[in-house]
Amino acid sequence: MGYLKGFMDFTRRDQDVRDPIDRIKNWEEYVIRFSDQDLKEQSSRCMDCGTPFCHTGAEWDGAYVGCPVNNFIPEWNELVSEENWEEALRRLEETNNFPEFTGRVCPAPCEGSCTLAINDDPVTIKSIENEIIERGFENNWVEVKVPSKRTGKRVAIVGSGPAGLAAADQLNEMGHHVTVYERDDRPGGLLMYGIPNMKLEKDTIERRINVMKESGIEFVCNTEIGVDVTRDELKRDYDSVIMCTGAQDPRDVPLENRDSSGIHFAMEYLTAATKALETDPKDTPITAEGKNVIVIGGGDTGADCVATALRQNAKRVVQFGKHPASPEERTDQNPWPEFPMTFKLDYGYKEGLEALGEDPRKYEILTQRFEKGKDGQVTALHTLNVEKVYENGKLVTKEIPGTEQVWEADLVLIAIGFLGPEQEVLEHFGLKTDERGRIWTVDGMRDYRTNEEGVYAAGDARRGQSLVVWAIREGREVADQVDQYLMSHKEKQIV
Numbered sequence: 486m487g488y489l490k491g492f493m494d495f496t497r498r499d500q501d502v503r504d505p506i507d508r509i510k511n512w513e514e515y516v517i518r519f520s521d522q523d524l525k526e527q528s529s530r531c532m533d534c535g536t537p538f539c540h541t542g543a544e545w546d547g548a549y550v551g552c553p554v555n556n557f558i559p560e561w562n563e564l565v566s567e568e569n570w571e572e573a574l575r576r577l578e579e580t581n582n583f584p585e586f587t588g589r590v591c592p593a594p595c596e597g598s599c600t601l602a603i604n605d606d607p608v609t610i611k612s613i614e615n616e617i618i619e620r621g622f623e624n625n626w627v628e629v630k631v632p633s634k635r636t637g638k639r640v641a642i643v644g645s646g647p648a649g650l651a652a653a654d655q656l657n658e659m660g661h662h663v664t665v666y667e668r669d670d671r672p673g674g675l676l677m678y679g680i681p682n683m684k685l686e687k688d689t690i691e692r693r694i695n696v697m698k699e700s701g702i703e704f705v706c707n708t709e710i711g712v713d714v715t716r717d718e719l720k721r722d723y724d725s726v727i728m729c730t731g732a733q734d735p736r737d738v739p740l741e742n743r744d745s746s747g748i749h750f751a752m753e754y755l756t757a758a759t760k761a762l763e764t765d766p767k768d769t770p771i772t773a774e775g776k777n778v779i780v781i782g783g784g785d786t787g788a789d790c791v792a793t794a795l796r797q798n799a800k801r802v803v804q805f806g807k808h809p810a811s812p813e814e815r816t817d818q819n820p821w822p823e824f825p826m827t828f829k830l831d832y833g834y835k836e837g838l839e840a841l842g843e844d845p846r847k848y849e850i851l852t853q854r855f856e857k858g859k860d861g862q863v864t865a866l867h868t869l870n871v872e873k874v875y876e877n878g879k880l881v882t883k884e885i886p887g888t889e890q891v892w893e894a895d896l897v898l899i900a901i902g903f904l905g906p907e908q909e910v911l912e913h914f915g916l917k918t919d920e921r922g923r924i925w926t927v928d929g930m931r932d933y934r935t936n937e938e939g940v941y942a943a944g945d946a947r948r949g950q951s952l953v954v955w956a957i958r959e960g961r962e963v964a965d966q967v968d969q970y971l972m973s974h975k976e977k978q979i980v
C-alpha cells in the first residue's frame with residue numbers, strides 16, 4: 486500500500502477513449518493510455534486489504550469471483566504506486582503469461598470483487614495491468630526465455646488460441662520441445678480472428694508470438710490436425726498432445742428463408758473483416774457498407790459485429806437480444822463480490838448512439854422468419870416481442886401476440902453463441918465428449934487428462950466458450966500436468 490489514504494483522496498478514473506465519431510473512421514484501438522500521474526493515483530487507491538477477493542479466482546455460490554489466474558494485484562498496485570515498474574512486471578509475469586491480452590480485453594472480474602467496490606468504485610486493476618506490460622516491452626524487460634537445458638520430450642499443441650499459447654509458453658520454459666499447430670494463417674485463435682482490431686491490435690499478438698518463437702517454440706500454421714496431419718503422425722512424433730481447439734461451432738437460427746444470401750455467422754464476418762486489414766479494409770467479401778445490418782444475439786460477439794459494421798459505414802445497425810436490459814445497480818441476487826451484471830454502454834453501442842443517433846440494442850425481441858427477395862437476397866426480418874414470466878415456478882420466455890414488426894435488412898449476422906467444439910478432430914482422436922459436446926476430461930475441473938493416454942485438453946474445447954483469462958489459466962494448469970506426466974515416464978509415452 487504505497488499511500489495510506491489513496492482510496493479516500495482519489496476517485497476512480499477510467500482510461501480515456503478516442504472520440505466515437507473519429508474512431509469509427511479507422512480500426513485502431515479506441516482506449517488511450519493513462520498518464521503517469523493517473524497511474525500513481527489510481528494504483529494508490531488499492532487498500533491492500535487484509536483479505537483481498539480480487540485475486541482469488543475462487544468458486545462462490547456456483548460462480549467464480551476474482552481473477553482466474555490469481556494475479557498478485559495488491560502487490561503490483563503497491564509497486565506501481567512506488568513507480569517500481571520492473572518489479573511490478575516480475576510479479577505480474579509469475580501468474581499471467583499474456584497481460585497485454587487480458588489488460589485489453591478481460592472483463593475484469595477482479596474489479597467486481599475489489600473490496601473498495603462494496604461502497605465505492607473499484608480500483609482500475611485492468612488498466613494498470615496493461616500499463617505494466619506495455620512498459621515492460623518499451624523498456625526491453627520482457628525476456629526471451631530460452632531454457633538452459635532441454636528435457637528431450639516433445640509436445641504437440643493443437644490450436645494457437647490463448648489456451649494453447651499459455652500451455653506452450655509454460656512447457657517451453659520447463660525445457661520441453663513444443664510445436665503449436667494452427668489451421669489458420671496466423672497464430673492467436675480468437676485473439677487474432679475473433680476479437681476485433683479496435684479492442685486488440687494484431688501487432689500486439691505478433692509481438693508476443695515473436696518472443697515465443699525466439700524462446701524456441703515452433704509454430705506450424707495453415708495446418709489442420711486430422712486433415713493435413715493425422716493423429717498417428719502426432720503419436721509417432723510427440724510424447725504428448727494437448728487439444729486446445731476452441732469451441733467455435735456456431736449456433737444457427739433455422740428459420741424460414743435462412744438460405745437467403747446476406748445471412749452470415751458472426752465469426753465469418755469478423756474473420757473476413759480482420760483479414761482484410763492486412764491489405765485494404767474494403768477488401769472484405771462480406772461488407773456492411775451502405776447496408777441495413779441486423780445482428781441477432783445480444784452478447785459480446787454481437788457487440789463486436791456492431792462496432793465492425795459501423796467502421797464499414799453501415800446505413801443502420803440494430804442488434805436483437807431476447808433478454809431485458811440489465812439493471813443500473815446490482816440486484817439482491819447479484820451481490821458483491823460476484824461479477825456485476827449491470828447495464829453498460831459498451832464501445833460499439835456508444836459509437837452507434839453517436840454516429841447513427843440510436844443505441845443499436847433492441848431488447849426482448851425474437852426473430853420469427855427471414856424475407857427473401859426474387860434474387861435470393863435477404864430483404865427483411867419478422868420479429869415478435871417477448872417477455873420473461875414465471876410458469877409453474879420456472880422463469881420462461883413468452884411471445885407477446887400482436888407485437889409483430891418487420892425490419893428492413895441487407896446483411897444479417899448471427900451471433901447467438903456456439904454449440905461447442907467442432908467434433909471432427911475430436912472424433913479423429915477418439916476423444917470422449919460430455920453432454921454439451923465438450924472434450925471430456927477426468928473427474929473434476931482441474932484434471933486435464935482425456936480418455937486417451939497422453940492426450941490432454943484445455944481452454945474452450947474443454948470448458949465451453951469462456952474468456953481469454955480462463956483459457957490462460959487452463960493452459961497454465963494443463964502444462965503442469967503434462968510436465969508431471971512427461972517427467973514421470975522415461976520412455977516415449979503415446980506410441
Ligand SMILES: Cc1cc2nc3c(=O)[nH]c(=O)nc-3n(C[C@H](O)[C@H](O)[C@H](O)COP(=O)(O)OP(=O)(O)OC[C@H]3O[C@@H](n4cnc5c(N)ncnc54)[C@H](O)[C@@H]3O)c2cc1C
Pocket residue numbers: 590591592643644645646647648649666667668669673674675676679680681684708709710711729730731732733755785786789910943944945946950951952953954956
Ligand atoms: C467475437 C468474440 C469476441 C470475444 N471477445 C472476448 C473478449 O473481449 N474478452 C475475453 O476475455 N474473451 C473474449 N472472447 C472469448 C475468448 O476469445 C475465448 O474464450 C478464448 O479465445 C478461448 O481460447 P482457446 O485457446 O480455448 O480457443 P480459441 O481462441 O478458439 O483457439 C482455438 C484455435 O484452435 C484452432 N483449431 C481448431 N481446430 C484445429 C485443428 N484441427 N487443427 C489446427 N488448429 C485447430 C482454431 O483455428 C483456433 O485458432 C470472445 C470470443 C468471440 C467469439
Ligand code: SF4
Pocket residue numbers: 551552553554555556558581587588591592593594595596610611614954
Ligand atoms: S487478468 Fe482479468 S481478472 Fe485478472 S487482474 Fe487482469 S483484468 Fe483482472
